[in-house]
Amino acid sequence: MKNFALIGAAGYIAPRHMQAISATGNNLVAAFDPNDSVGIIDSHFPDSNFFTEFERFDRHLDKLRRANDAKKVDFVSICSPNYLHDSHMRFALRSGADAICEKPLVLNPWNIDGLKEIEKDTGKKVSTILQLRVHPAIQALREKIQSGNSNSKQDVQLTYITSRGQWYLQSWKGDEKKSGGIATNIGVHFFDMLHFVFGALQDNKVHYSSETKAAGYLEYEKARVQWFLSVDAEDVPKSLHAKGQRTYRSITVGGEEIEFSGGFTDLHIRSYEEILAGRGFGLEENRTAIETVAAIRTLAPLGKTGDYHPFLNSI
Known part of the structure; x- marks a missing residue:
């Protein structure tokens, strides 16, 4: 013990x-x-x-x-x-x-x-705690991508909306100097997952950035990624928002949805088991994701140009 x-x-x-x-x-x-x-x-x-x-x-x-x-x-x-x-x-x-x-x-x-x-x-x-790295669905996706055609790049779309109330911007999470901003606070584990699955980061662009949402484009060895992150309930697709849904999470690879909603409650236990067994993720495993979000914090938004996420059309 x-x-x-x-x-x-x-x-x-x-x-x-x-x-x-x-x-x-x-x-x-x-x-x-x-x-x-x-x-x-x-x-x-x-x-x-x-x-x-x-x-x-x-x-x-x-x-x-x-x-x-x-x-x-x-x-x-x-x-x-x-x-x-x-x-x-x-x-x-x-x-x-x-x-x-x-x-x-x-x-x-x-x-x-x-x-x-x-x-x-x-x-x-x-x-x-890089919990998505121990999620069975993400591990299976990584194995599939890494064993596939080494010269091909997947088209990936990452959308994550996790609605927060008025309190959010009044807390430390709404202070970029303390939280790092939206992309850091709610997105860093997704950006780590993208690096884990698709390899080295090659390009990083920001199309939109505000206190409550951000969007951009990332290119990895094996993927071209459009991403959109938000804590604004109004960004939830209208058909789902009308039913009272306040969270929306979607990752598509080549147009195919990757289902990884299940199993989230046990990921911290899995992470602790790996750490205690000497197989935890150390400082260097975090570097690419931290470099990614630090750059997003400083890049000037390009607007609706290039390969931007389609959710931007509703803003």
Whole structure:
């Protein structure tokens, strides 16, 4: 049994990490969040220590580390706001623990280089949640693409609309400096998946960008991709929106829909199993996706020119 600590216990994604820690037979000994709405802990680890002040959390982990090997924290799981991931991974490594970090790993690719130096200094490791890489449907698609004609490129269309209320833009997620913007916050794991399936990134264009939606074009070794991401319910196709549907996810390859809606609830458990078995995804596996979203953040939108996503016609 490994001892875990958790940073960001009140966040949206934290319960999946608690569930994964429990399902893999391990123990959450300490959790931190400045917000104390963390009753979900009782469903998994009612005896876990909880802190709302980082300094006390830091002191507690240090006391456990100095006590004996049985009590020290082996892993720190990081579910904090995106802009704090870099700092919290550094804290974990310097505290003598390995880190498991939610997406996006960091906001800018140069942060990866700094983390690699700290890994070298401490002998500890960063692993990340790239959950689509362990999805059976995505793994099957990758195998099919990689074993196909090496000279051909697939036409791919990625559409992801996950509606958010008024709160979204008032939270840290609506602040580009903290979240990285729409493409980073809701799209980085899709961009990682595209790289994982279709190979090296060759071209990156942005056609549209706002606080609530973005669209562009990516070209990989084996694919030409039109993408559209949004948190605006009005972007859900009208026929589905009329029925009350607020989320729409579609990936087509060569005009054929890739069905991967099922199995999402277990992907964090699968990710933890791989990490604990020494097969997790480290810093370098994240580089292409982080470079992709960092560039999207700075590229000037081209408008409706070239190979743009058809959903732009409705904006």
